[in-house]
């Protein structure tokens with residue numbers, strides 16, 4: 001087989017067989033196929049697209065290019081959740097203990113990542129003593145005993161995806177639904193999930209800016225998951241403003257605790273219930289979505305979910321007393337109010353800009369090696385549709401520097417405040433099976 005022939009075939013709009021896709025991905029991973037040929041292939045795939053069968057084959061070839069996490073020692077159906085990004089997304093921190101508290105095994109591998117804030121792993125490290133490195137035995141044992149554990153990524157998962165994603169980034173081929181869908185699904189499948197719940201974001205702060213594209217991506221991922229024997233469901237949710245109120249590491253831990261206590265932001269809680277009930281249903285811990293949702297609401301109301309969070313934290317070495325005393329979390333030196341310059345209704349909060357403001361404070365990493373300031377970030381006091389008067393606080397900034405002029409400018413720019421309240425706004429747009 002020759003790569004040049006496969007490129008020509010795809011360029012001319014023909015399908016690639018499983019053997020051909022395996023040849024291409026193996027060769028590329030082993031450096032037998034050079035970047036320039038893979039670049040040409042990525043562009044051909046970008047223009048010609050792929051059938052569902054090709055997408056499944058590409059996904060599985062990338063899964064098999066490296067290590068795969070073996071969760072077979074863990075009892076029950078392991079359901080993973082993946083969100084396609086966004087700003088202030090605290091759902092994992094809430095969902096892990098919440099669904100575990102009703103019997104769903106959560107064996108979560110999570111990243112640090114480059115972003116506006118740290119990843120789930122960084123956020124958890126704002127709790128003193130919390131250990132994100134566990135041996136495979138300890139990890140399995142914790143999930144079997146208490147249904148939940150979260151570890152940092154280790155091992156060499158989907159090296160083919162890593163290489164290909166890097167190449168796509170510099171060849172203008174990131175934005176292809178088949179390539180995005182197989183990239184994301186390969187990572188989920190390699191992490192050992194039996195079933196997958198996807199949270200596909202749409203809106204100004206999301207990868208997919210419009211609803212049609214988000215639906216297409218969601219459907220592509222659901223088809224790949226089901227084609228690969230992993231039951232998959234996608235929820236399409238709004239990212240036209242940050243989710244919840246808090247954007248920052250320790251601030252999001254606090255927000256997760258509030259939500260598990262039933263005192264969290266409405267949108268964040270609602271999205272967690274929506275995603276969580278799909279997880280509970282896929283894990284066969286409820287016979288219907290309605291029953292699953294009722295179980296989760298009950299776990300919050302009874303305190304069971306919060307109790308599970310405490311057990312989760314202490315069994316990974318963390319100081320669970322932060323739950324009752326959140327002042328033990330890292331605290332910023334300054335809390336500064338950003339005030340509305342005029343009265344009206346909030347029409348839009350450009351999520352990306354709020355994310356950038358948080359990262360300017362030091363909440364996120366700019367390079368792989370940079371240090372995160374776990375204490376800093378922002379907490380939104382006003383969201384879309386809220387009425388504000390002139391001089392009222394829009395956002396509280398938690399900062400370790402006193403001069404936050406540029407951050408303030410970013411936040412003021414992100415908010416658009418109009419005289420009339422005309423916004424029709426939804427949180428959940430669709431659920432794709």
Ligand code: URA
Nearest residue numbers: 165179180181183184
């Ligand atoms: N995120 C991924 O993991 N892969 C893509 O291709 C795009 C976004």
Ligand code: CA
Nearest residue numbers: 088243244246
């Ligand atoms: Ca949040």
